[in-house]
Amino acid sequence: MLAEQIVNGLVLGSMYALIALGYTLVFGVLDKLNFAHGDIFMFGGFVGVSVLALGAPLWAGAVAAFVACGVLGLLVELVSFRKFRSHDAQVTAALSSLACSIILIDATQKVWGTEPVALTLATAIRTASITVEGLRVAWVNIGILALTLLLMAALYVLIVRTRMGRNIRAVADSAVAAELLGIDVTRVTQQTFFLASGLAGLAGVMLAVRTGFVTTELGLTFGIKALAVMAIGGMGDLRGAVVGGLLAGLVEAMATQLGLGKFGDMAVWLLMILVLLVRPAGLFGGLRKETRA
Amino acid sequence: MAETVLGFDGVSKRFGGIHALSALSFEVRAGEILGVIGPNGAGKSVMINVASGVYAADEGRIVHRGRDITRLNAHQRGRAGIARTFQNIRLFKRMTVLENVLVADKTHTVRPFGSLLSFGRRREEIAAALAELDRMRLADKADQLAGTLAYGDARRLEIARALAGKPSVLFLDEPAAGMNERETEELLADIRACRSRLDAIVVVEHDMALLRVLSDRLVAMNYGQLLAEGTPDIVLAHPEVVSAYLGTQDG
Amino acid sequence: MIADHIMFTGVNVLLAWSVYVILLSGSVSFANGAFMAIGGYGAGVLTTKFGLPLVAGIPIAALGTAAFGMIIGLPALRTRGIYLILVTTGIAFCVKNAIEAIPYVGGVRGMRGLVGAEPWHVWVVAGVVGLLLWLLSRTPLQRILDAVREDELVARSLGINTVYVKVIAFGTGAALAAVAGGLYAHYMYVINPEHFGILVSVYVVLYVILGGVNNLWGPPLGAAVMTLLPELIRGLQAWRPIVFGVVIVILLLVRPEGLLPFRSPTARAKEARRG
Numbered sequence: 001m002l003a004e005q006i007v008n009g010l011v012l013g014s015m016y017a018l019i020a021l022g023y024t025l026v027f028g029v030l031d032k033l034n035f036a037h038g039d040i041f042m043f044g045g046f047v048g049v050s051v052l053a054l055g056a057p058l059w060a061g062a063v064a065a066f067v068a069c070g071v072l073g074l075l076v077e078l079v080s081f082r083k084f085r086s087h088d089a090q091v092t093a094a095l096s097s098l099a100c101s102i103i104l105i106d107a108t109q110k111v112w113g114t115e116p117v118a119l120t121l122a123t124a125i126r127t128a129s130i131t132v133e134g135l136r137v138a139w140v141n142i143g144i145l146a147l148t149l150l151l152m153a154a155l156y157v158l159i160v161r162t163r164m165g166r167n168i169r170a171v172a173d174s175a176v177a178a179e180l181l182g183i184d185v186t187r188v189t190q191q192t193f194f195l196a197s198g199l200a201g202l203a204g205v206m207l208a209v210r211t212g213f214v215t216t217e218l219g220l221t222f223g224i225k226a227l228a229v230m231a232i233g234g235m236g237d238l239r240g241a242v243v244g245g246l247l248a249g250l251v252e253a254m255a256t257q258l259g260l261g262k263f264g265d266m267a268v269w270l271l272m273i274l275v276l277l278v279r280p281a282g283l284f285g286g287l288r289k290e291t292r293a
Numbered sequence: 294m295a296e297t298v299l300g301f302d303g304v305s306k307r308f309g310g311i312h313a314l315s316a317l318s319f320e321v322r323a324g325e326i327l328g329v330i331g332p333n334g335a336g337k338s339v340m341i342n343v344a345s346g347v348y349a350a351d352e353g354r355i356v357h358r359g360r361d362i363t364r365l366n367a368h369q370r371g372r373a374g375i376a377r378t379f380q381n382i383r384l385f386k387r388m389t390v391l392e393n394v395l396v397a398d399k400t401h402t403v404r405p406f407g408s409l410l411s412f413g414r415r416r417e418e419i420a421a422a423l424a425e426l427d428r429m430r431l432a433d434k435a436d437q438l439a440g441t442l443a444y445g446d447a448r449r450l451e452i453a454r455a456l457a458g459k460p461s462v463l464f465l466d467e468p469a470a471g472m473n474e475r476e477t478e479e480l481l482a483d484i485r486a487c488r489s490r491l492d493a494i495v496v497v498e499h500d501m502a503l504l505r506v507l508s509d510r511l512v513a514m515n516y517g518q519l520l521a522e523g524t525p526d527i528v529l530a531h532p533e534v535v536s537a538y539l540g541t542q543d544g
Numbered sequence: 545m546i547a548d549h550i551m552f553t554g555v556n557v558l559l560a561w562s563v564y565v566i567l568l569s570g571s572v573s574f575a576n577g578a579f580m581a582i583g584g585y586g587a588g589v590l591t592t593k594f595g596l597p598l599v600a601g602i603p604i605a606a607l608g609t610a611a612f613g614m615i616i617g618l619p620a621l622r623t624r625g626i627y628l629i630l631v632t633t634g635i636a637f638c639v640k641n642a643i644e645a646i647p648y649v650g651g652v653r654g655m656r657g658l659v660g661a662e663p664w665h666v667w668v669v670a671g672v673v674g675l676l677l678w679l680l681s682r683t684p685l686q687r688i689l690d691a692v693r694e695d696e697l698v699a700r701s702l703g704i705n706t707v708y709v710k711v712i713a714f715g716t717g718a719a720l721a722a723v724a725g726g727l728y729a730h731y732m733y734v735i736n737p738e739h740f741g742i743l744v745s746v747y748v749v750l751y752v753i754l755g756g757v758n759n760l761w762g763p764p765l766g767a768a769v770m771t772l773l774p775e776l777i778r779g780l781q782a783w784r785p786i787v788f789g790v791v792i793v794i795l796l797l798v799r800p801e802g803l804l805p806f807r808s809p810t811a812r813a814k815e816a817r818r819g
Contacts (some may be wrong), residue, residue, distance in 0.1 A: 099790075101789075262641060
């Protein structure tokens with residue numbers, strides 16, 4: 001029972017981590033919050049479910065969600081961030097992206113309705129499981145864990161080894177310096193948004209496959225928690241997002257185990273508040289410019 | 294010998310492993326204009342920040358008119374009479390020139406919510422602020438937004454704002470930076486004109502020529518330490534000061 | 545229906561001012577929906593369980609909320625910008641979850657039997673608040689708040705205790721939101737935690753930014769426009785969130801300083817010479 005909850009926590013946490021990576025990538029590059037990110041994740045679930053409803057295979061649904069959400073991310077960048085570059089515009093950009101998320105939620109409801117939409121996927125796939133040493137683990141959970149690990153590894157390689165990753169790191173370090181070095185900051189920002197939003201889209205599909213349905217509330221109930229996760233791990237820090245995500249997933253699973261489901265939600269937010277007050281840079285981040293005296 | 298207004302006594306400040314100030318001791322005497330020189334990175338700005346309470350000193354004592362102010366935080370130092378300007382001029386840009394000076398009125402900064410009941414004093418306050426602006430030749434720009442001022446005017450407004458709180462010691466952080474020769478001349482006159490209204494003025498600069506003519510005494514710093522303290526001629530002839538300057542810059 | 549519009553517009557105007565008061569000292573609060581909830585539930589408990597009249601219940605609840613706001617504000621206001629947005633968002637979530645977990649006030653099902661507030665009550669309160677804010681805008685305190693908002697470090701160097709100023713502003717804003725919540729609750733008859741979700745906080749901040757934060761008329765204008773606009777245009781009600789979102793995005797792009805961006809100086813040079 002406990003082991004089962006740990007697996008649950010890890011699966012949940014890996015999805016949090018995937019979304020939090022997007023928040024943190026954008027924050028790292030722009031020093032700004034993309035409040036639309038949680039609902040881009042939600043939208044990814046709807047895209048995935050719709051593509052699967054056409055009879056397409058699972059991978060096609062995932063790819064479609066990745067691309068659709070990536071494009072959506074580019075759109076959000078264009079209307080809510082392009083014009084608000086300065087540090088003073090932090091709050092304006094955050095609010096503008098919030099407005100985007102309001103539009104996105106309502107538009108999704110206009111297309112798919114306000115009721116949860118069920119996933120059409122053979123029940124056999126969703127419930128198939130193996131039993132290892134008495135512990136029953138659903139293949140879906142194994143798949144989600146494996147895929148997120150793969151994605152994180154790929155992201156790591158991308159950021160550390162490729163030219164695009166180098167540029168992203170350069171802009172994150174100092175946009176001004178990067179510009180002087182001839183890096184096209186706007187382009188790097190777009191790449192970051194595409195990547196961050198695409199990953200959120202994939203997380204949306206994963207959650208849909210795991211729970212069997214999607215609703216337009218997911219951005220506010222699930223996606224935004226990744227925001228807290230990002231802050232816990234350290235804003236702008238990739239390791240922090242992953243560790244913070246897994247931690248939050250485990251905490252929630254444990255709360256459920258102990259029959260304190262309601263407080264699992266709250267625990268994540270309380271932890272975030274504490275971290276921001278005591279150690280604004282998060283568990284991992286070094287001190288950023290803003291938090292210094 | 295004149296009485297000591299402000300004393301640094303073995304003050305140290307570290308950032309991580311870097312010693313920004315190491316056991317710095319010097320004194321500011323009543324009635325004087327004290328110049329502080331040193332190459333870039335000598336710790337001059339850190340010294341101002343420690344004096345004004347932006348940073349807390351790690352070791353040592355800061356004594357103002359016999360009172361230990363080492364543990365006071367920034368607003369308490371402001372109230373105690375330590376005023377300052379900033380290297381990169383920091384005005385309230387979206388407020389008018391007049392408001393920038395009015396806001397520094399001590400009766401209100403000390404008891405902000407008491408000011409809700411002070412309708413009666415309004416006219417005198419504005420008159421006092423205008424007089425302050427007049428001394429800095431800014432009275433005709435009183436209703437302009439501070440953000441629209443030219444560089445030299447902005448510098449002087451920052452000084453006027455600091456003076457409006459009737460401080461005891463005023464720290465000026467590179468007041469002549471970015472000014473041409475004529476503007477610098479005017480600024481010197483303005484600084485001299487206000488010295489009688491304060492206990493002392495401390496001017497941080499790395500322009501030696503300027504400090505030579507302006508200050509009564511000089512303090513030379515390097516690597517967060519005191520190199521020399523005394524009259525300009527003595528300090529500027531001090532071998533360590535000469536080598537610190539020749540070694541790092543030619544101006 | 546008309547009464548509803550008058551009521552909700554008034555509540556939103558009050559809420560907008562509650563955010564504005566906090567913004568005056570430079571802090572953005574995404575927790576005002578939570579303060580509204582505490583005010584609504586607090587006043588509700590006092591009127592339904594203790595039999596207090598509404599005129600007593602709401603002020604007591606407002607004072608309690610102010611105290612709560614100041615206690616959490618003291619540590620929270622050490623953060624700024626995005627960090628403060630996150631902290632206040634967290635507070636909003638925590639308060640809502642906490643209320644849902646308290647059976648005494650009905651948990652997720654909510655609380656019933658709240659009566660006594662009329663639309664004109666809200667407008668009388670709004671009138672008084674507006675008058676006070678207008679008086680404030682002509683006092684030295686307004687300047688001090690402006691200074692704290694513009695540059696905290698400089699404000700401190702002038703001797704202003706910025707933490708104190710910010711905490712008081714936060715508490716005052718919390719109290720105002722609580723009053724709005726108390727009136728709202730006693731007009732609705734039934735309230736539940738969903739009425740005070742994070743989106744309420746978010747919407748109010750958006751009203752304020754939309755109207756403009758540099759003067760006291762911007763926030764109520766933003767609130768009134770965004771509450772009534774979709775109702776005024778027939779057939780638009782169903783599209784309200786989209787209209788709302790699109791209007792915000794466009795306005796932020798073309799008028800980042802809000803509908804009423806001007807700021808009136810608190811004093812002018814000629815005042816000294818007059819008379």
